[in-house]
Structure formats: C-alpha cells, structure tokens
Amino acid sequence: MQTYNLAKLRADQPNLWPPLVLPACLLACEAAPGTTSSFELAYFAPGAQDPKVERFSLVHAADVSASDVEVLRAAGHEDVLHVAAAGVITAILRVRDDLRVARVSKRGPWLDLHLQRLDGRADGVLVVFGTQGADPDGVLADVVKHVHGAPGGRKIAGAVAFGGGKAAIRVLS
Amino acid sequence: MITFAFGAEAWPKSLTVPDVERHKSLLIQEAMYARLTQPAMVFRTLSRGALYWERWLLEKDPGRCDEERVLSGLELARDAGDWKEAELLLAHCEASPDLGGRPFLEAWSVIVRDRLQEQVDNEQRLEIAFQKFRGAKNVPDEAARAELARDVMARASEIGQVGSPVPVNALLVRISAAQGWNEEAEGFYAALLVCRPLWIPYIVQLSELQAKTDLKRAFSTIETAKSLLGADFWLAT
Numbered sequence: 001m002q003t004y005n006l007a008k009l010r011a012d013q014p015n016l017w018p019p020l021v022l023p024a025c026l027l028a029c030e031a032a033p034g035t036t037s038s039f040e041l042a043y044f045a046p047g048a049q050d051p052k053v054e055r056f057s058l059v060h061a062a063d064v065s066a067s068d069v070e071v072l073r074a075a076g077h078e079d080v081l082h083v084a085a086a087g088v089i090t091a092i093l094r095v096r097d098d099l100r101v102a103r104v105s106k107r108g109p110w111l112d113l114h115l116q117r118l119d120g121r122a123d124g125v126l127v128v129f130g131t132q133g134a135d136p137d138g139v140l141a142d143v144v145k146h147v148h149g150a151p152g153g154r155k156i157a158g159a160v161a162f163g164g165g166k167a168a169i170r171v172l173s
Numbered sequence: 174m175i176t177f178a179f180g181a182e183a184w185p186k187s188l189t190v191p192d193v194e195r196h197k198s199l200l201i202q203e204a205m206y207a208r209l210t211q212p213a214m215v216f217r218t219l220s221r222g223a224l225y226w227e228r229w230l231l232e233k234d235p236g237r238c239d240e241e242r243v244l245s246g247l248e249l250a251r252d253a254g255d256w257k258e259a260e261l262l263l264a265h266c267e268a269s270p271d272l273g274g275r276p277f278l279e280a281w282s283v284i285v286r287d288r289l290q291e292q293v294d295n296e297q298r299l300e301i302a303f304q305k306f307r308g309a310k311n312v313p314d315e316a317a318r319a320e321l322a323r324d325v326m327a328r329a330s331e332i333g334q335v336g337s338p339v340p341v342n343a344l345l346v347r348i349s350a351a352q353g354w355n356e357e358a359e360g361f362y363a364a365l366l367v368c369r370p371l372w373i374p375y376i377v378q379l380s381e382l383q384a385k386t387d388l389k390r391a392f393s394t395i396e397t398a399k400s401l402l403g404a405d406f407w408l409a410t
Contacts, residue, residue: 015198016202017198017199019206020203020205020206072210074210075210076209079208079209083205101198102194103197104198104201104202105198105201105241105245106223106244106245106248106249107241107244107245108248111201111202112241112245114241125241150241151240152241
C-alpha cells in the first residue's frame with residue numbers, strides 16, 4: 001500500500017492551495033489532524049472495462065488550523081467534498097504516477113486541474129468530484145460527462161466516496 | 174506584498190508566465206474558498222483578479238491553451254459580475270483565427286447580451302449615490318456628513334453583492350479616503366489592486382495613503398511594486 005503525506009502538498013503541487021484543501025480533506029474524511037485515511041482506488045486505464053484496484057493511505061496534515069476547519073464546516077457541504085476529492089485524487093496521482101497540478105482553470109462551477117509530469121511535460125486535464133457514501137460510480141459518470149467538454153487532449157475523471165473510503169479514476173484518452 | 178481579505182496576495186512573484194499561472198491558479202482556488210466562507214464581495218474581487226491574469230496570459234503567452242483560458246475567463250467574468258470583461262473576451266475570440274466560430278461563443282454572447290445592461294444600470298446607481306455624497310461636501314455638520322457617507326457606502330456594498338467589484342471598490346475608496354477613514358480606504362485599495370493589479374495610479378495612491386500613518390509600509394509597497402514593475406514604474410502614469 002502506498003502512503004502520501006498531505007502536508008507535502010504545497011511542496012509537491014504548489015499550484016494547489018493547501019489552506020483550502022487540507023481542512024476540506026479533514027472534514028470530508030471526518031478525521032483528526034495527523035491521522036490516516038485509507039482509500040481503495042479503482043483505476044480504469046483508457047478503454048478498460050474493468051478497473052485495477054489499488055490501496056492508498058493518506059496522512060492528514062498535523063498543523064491544520066482548527067478555525068479553517070470550523071469555517072469550512074459551515075460552508076456548502078457538496079463543494080467541500082469536491083475540494084477534498086481534488087486533494088485526495090491529486091495526492092494519489094502524485095504518488096502513483098508522479099503527476100502534479102501545473103495550473104488550475106475554471107469551467108462551469110468546477111475547477112479543471114491541468115496535470116504535468118515531474119519533467120514538465122503536460123499530461124492532460126483532471127476533473128474531480130466528491131460525494132458522501134459508499135460508492136463513487138455514479139459520481140464518476142457525472143465527472144466523465146463534465147470532463148468530456150474540456151479543451152485539450154488527454155482527459156482524466158476522478159471521484160471519491162467519503163465515508164466508503166473508495167476512489168475511482170477513469171482515464172478517457 | 175499587498176494582501177487582501179484572508180491574506181490573498183494581489184501580485185504574482187514576477188511577471189513571468191509560470192509565476193502568473195501559479196498566481197492565477199491560487200486566486201481561482203482562493204475565490205472558491207471565499208465563495209464558501211466570505212461575503213460575496215470578496216469572492217467577486219478574487220474572481221475579478223483571476224480574470225485579469227487569465228487575460229494577461231492570453232495576451233502575453235498567445236497560442237497556448239487559448240480556448241482553456243477564454244472559457245476560464247468567461248466563467249470568472251460571470252463570477253466577478255463583470256460582463257464588460259466578458260464582452261472583451263468574446264471580441265478577442267472573434268478576432269482570432271483559431272477561436273472564431275467555436276460553439277461556446279454563441280451561447281456566451283447570448284448570456285453577455287442579457288446581463289450587460291444590469292452592470293451598466295448598477296454603475297449608474299453607483300454614480301448617482303456618489304453624486305449625492307459629493308453634493309453634501311459643504312454640509313458643516315461632520316456627523317451628518319459621516320452618516321451620509323456610511324449610507325452611500327452601504328448602498329455601494331449592496332451592489333457589490335451582485336455586480337462588478339471594480340466600480341464598487343473605487344467608490345468605496347473615494348468616500349473613505351475623503352472622510353479620512355484611512356484603514357478602510359487601504360482595504361479598498363488592496364481590493365482594487367487585486368482586481369486591476371498593474372494599474373499604477375492605484376499603487377501610487379495606496380502608498381500615499383499609507384505614508385500618512387506608516388511610512389515604512391508605504392516604502393514597502395513602493396519597493397514591492399519596483400521589484401515587479403521596474404525601478405521607474407510610476408513614470409508610466
């Protein structure tokens with residue numbers, strides 16, 4: 001099982017904004033700072049019908065401000081889940097494929113995360129949604145629809161079911 | 174560094190494409206955080222800042238990710254309530270051989286046409302409110318004048334919940350500076366610099382305002398501006 005420490009997010013992915021992502025991850029996972037949350041990832045390679053199942057552990061940052069968490073707790077729950085899902089999936093892709101967020105753009109109400117390899121090569125656009133429940137399948141279908149409309153070549157959809165500890169990534173092209 | 178609201182920075186580290194990309198990416202996420210947790214005006218201001226840099230990238234780094242930047246810019250214009258900027262983006266597309274005729278342009282043209290008048294109306298309401306304040310400049314009673322200023326600022330802030338943050342913050346800064354409410358004025362200048370970060374008169378006016386109470390901070394603003402814009406940046410005014 002691979003492990004990723006979310007506190008490394010700023011160094012690894014400076015275009016992600018940890019002050020938002022880290023407390024959102026804590027809230028969505030209903031976890032305490034410094035603890036670990038596990039995710040079972042269903043990874044659909046391009047054209048694949050069946051996923052490869054892998055396990056990942058994410059260690060939450062220890063120094064997340066309690067006030068940031070409280071502020072987010074009062075915010076729109078669905079939006080917080082989407083932000084947390086972005087943190088989870090980008091952390092998994094960082095440890096799994098050495099991909100990181102190169103830049104962020106806006107499309108519809110959501111964010112497009114543009115990925116690059118560590119050597120600087122562009123590697124597609126990622127859209128991620130989060131949900132509360134046991135299964136990310138339904139959400140993944142929504143993300144696939146949304147990411148299809150993104151400009152650019154390689155497209156990646158991600159979904160996370162918080163509570164169920166399940167994540168899914170579908171590489172579309 | 175000039176900071177706004179919960180520490181969001183107005184300027185990138187440098188005016189290079191990678192630093193501006195990073196800054197814009199952060200502003201987009203900070204706007205999302207603001208939408209969840211802050212008054213609408215903060216969300217609109219940060220969205221307007223991200224839009225500024227999206228347009229800067231279109232101009233300074235042409236031919237790369239143009240469609241992505243235009244789509245992102247249009248969404249940010251919607252979030253900022255700045256339909257005039259959306260119109261400029263559409264004009265950019267119409268003049269571009271690569272972007273002209275794309276299906277999204279027609280849909281956005283309809284949205285912009287429907288919403289632009291609202292922005293014009295809001296700006297007229299702001300101007301009328303400001304004229305009311307100016308008309309009272311000879312009112313000898315300071316308390317009455319302050320009350321009127323607060324009343325006009327409250328109306329501007331209401332418009333700031335739904336409209337572009339640029340004219341709203343511009344009005345708020347004029348009134349608060351005229352009243353000598355320096356701390357508030359400084360906050361509104363910071364908001365204006367998020368929205369229009371390279372508009373040199375704002376930088377100069379902000380440092381002049383800071384100099385009234387804290388010379389060190391005024392110098393710091395000038396020095397940061399010099400490092401971003403060059404040693405003689407104020408000559409561009």
